[in-house]
Amino acid sequence: MSIEVANISKTFGTFTALKGVSITITSGELVALLGPSGSGKTTLLRIIAGLDVSDSGIIRLDTEDATLRSIRERRVGFVFQHYALFRHMTVFQNIAFGLQVKSRKLRPSKDETREKVFKLLMLVQLDWLADRYPSQLSGGQRQRIALARALAVEPKVLLLDEPFGSLDAKVRLEFATLATQAT
Amino acid sequence: MGKLSMPMNTTIAARATLNAGIGGGQESKLFRWALIAIATAFLGLFLFAPIIAVFAKALEKGLSVYFSAITEPDAQAAIRLTILTAAITVPLNLCFGVAAAWAITKFDFFGKNLLITLIDIPFSVSPVISGMIFVLLFGAQSLLGPFLTAHNIKIIFAVPGIVLATIFVTSPFIARELIPVMQAQGSEEEQAAISLGASGWQIFWRVTLPNIKWGLLYGVILCNARAMGEFGAVSVVSGHIRGLTNTMPLHVEILYNEFQFVAAFSVASLLTILALVTLAAKNFVQKKSRQRFITSPVEGIDYSGVQL
Structure with a gap:
């Protein structure tokens, strides 16, 4: 899915986070936003995902205007900076969440869900952690679970906020490879 | 080697001194004992002595008198x-508390600070005034009075008034308990749930509620204790x-004023038992909420040392 960001602006009170930002990303492209902290990377990602609303400008997904579309309609996967895993759920339940909240017609069966979750766990190479809780995982493991969770609902776009924030060099490389594989 | 060990020893000695300082070991023994004695005496005088006194007085004339005091019709009616009142x-207040805490912590809206202030009003005014408010609203001399009399609706000096006054007085408990819990948790998990396609209702039941359940239960326990024990506001409207x-607290007062001390303390002992049960439940819930993520799902691995 292609993303077109046209002239997006966003202010928080008196602080201007984004001012006339435009960017076009074609389908299949892997793009990284670089910039010092406070430069508006997260804000832009949140606006593309639909977690925040811009003050002005247009977001086009697949050339259609999606500026006012809700986050659920956009089919955008989001991996949060602090992962935002569900604390009270096991790794398995975390990844299965997106499948279980689908409407009855679209919801996969228990076996299908299980199969899919384990496939994703294999992809991130953490299938042995299925029954653990997020508090029992390391930072890098949490991040990979967050990635698997976002992929479970088969989003058309995957947005990663500070994907290498808390990872050491070795895990960074692994994760970069993984993210490329996934797309 | 000797040269090396010297500074090391110094460090150890310095650390020991520092540790002692942190541990509070610098006070003299006498001072420490005095503090402990004062604390114990205070606890005994203000907490244990009254509890013992209540039960001693209640059981003064034997178990049969005790049981007849709490089973006589008026006492039974008060208990019911x-x-x-608590059951309503x-x-x-559970619904109100969850809704208010959810709105305050997960959304930004106009008048939010006003709502936070309003929630605290029942805590900040005297319960007697809380009762008076309802008399002013629904009493015979009020604006609504003639209407209520004409339609034969009794609120003041009847059960609805008691329930209303109790709801008012106990309304902040659950919201006050939940707001800090929900504030600390933030709304990141909810946002993740939205991005995974969950609806508002699904987010509440599957993400928010499981995260706040122990705080919620704690609020419910406190709310229930106050609802059963409320005296001032209920006294005005009853x-x-x-x-x-x-209600039970009012029944205790009446018996006491009529010099039926044993009966008064017998009913009071029931409220005391309620208080003790509440305390035990509260401790249990607090313990549970601390351990909730330490349960070990993988056999053979001990997570009890895992810090949250």
Whole structure:
């Protein structure tokens, strides 16, 4: 899915986070936003995902205007900076969440869900952690679970906020490879 | 080697001194004992002595007198009314508390600070005034009075008034308990749930509620204890009609004023037992909420040392 960001602006009170930002990303492209902290990377990602609303400008997904579309309609996967895993759920339940909240017609069966979750766990190479809780995982493991969770609902776009924030060099490389594989 | 060990020893000695300082070991023994003695005496005088006194007085004339005091019709009616009041009040305040805490912590809206202030009003005014408010609103001399009389609706000096006053007085408990819990948790998990396609209702039941359940239960326990024990506000709106509008605290007062001390303390002992049960439940819930993520799902691995 292609993303077109046209002239997006966003202010928080008196602080201007984004001012006339435009960017076009074609389908299949892997793009990284670089910039010092406070430069508006997260804000832009949140606006593309639909977690925040811009003050002005247009977001086009697949050339259609999606500026006012809700986050659920956009089919955008989001991996949060602090992962935002569900604390009270096991790794398995975390990844299965997106499948279980689908409407009855679209919801996969228990076996299908299980199969899919384990496939994703294999992809991130953490299938042995299925029954653990997020508090029992390391930072890098949490991040990979967050990635698997976002992929479970088969989003058309995957947005990663500070994907290498808390990872050491070795895990960074692994994760970069993984993210490329996934797309 | 000798040169090396010297500074090391110094460090160890310095650390020991520092540790002692942190541990509070610098005070003299006498001072420490005095503090412990004062604390114990205070605890005994203000907490244990009254509890013992209540039960001693209640059981003064034997078990049969005790049981007849709590089984006589007026006492039974008071117990029933107290339970009824709590049974209506707690679920309503549960809904109100969750809704208010959810709105305040997960959304930004106009008038949010006003709402936070309003929630605290029942805590900041005297319960007697809380009762008076309802008399002013629904009493015979009020604006609504003639209407209520014409339609034969009784609120003041009847059960609805007691329930209303109790709801008002106990309304902040659950919201006050939940707001800090929900504030600390932030709304990141909810946002993740939205991005995974969950609806508002699904987010509440599957993400928010499991995260706040122990805080919620804690609030419910406190709310229930106060709903059953409320005296001031209920006293104003009740009218003290025996067997009809007396709750347990009011019944205790009446018996006491009539010099029926044993009966008064017998009913009071039930409220004391409620308080003790509440305390035990509260401790249990607090313990549970601390351990909730330490349960070990993988056999053979001990997570009990995992810090949250």
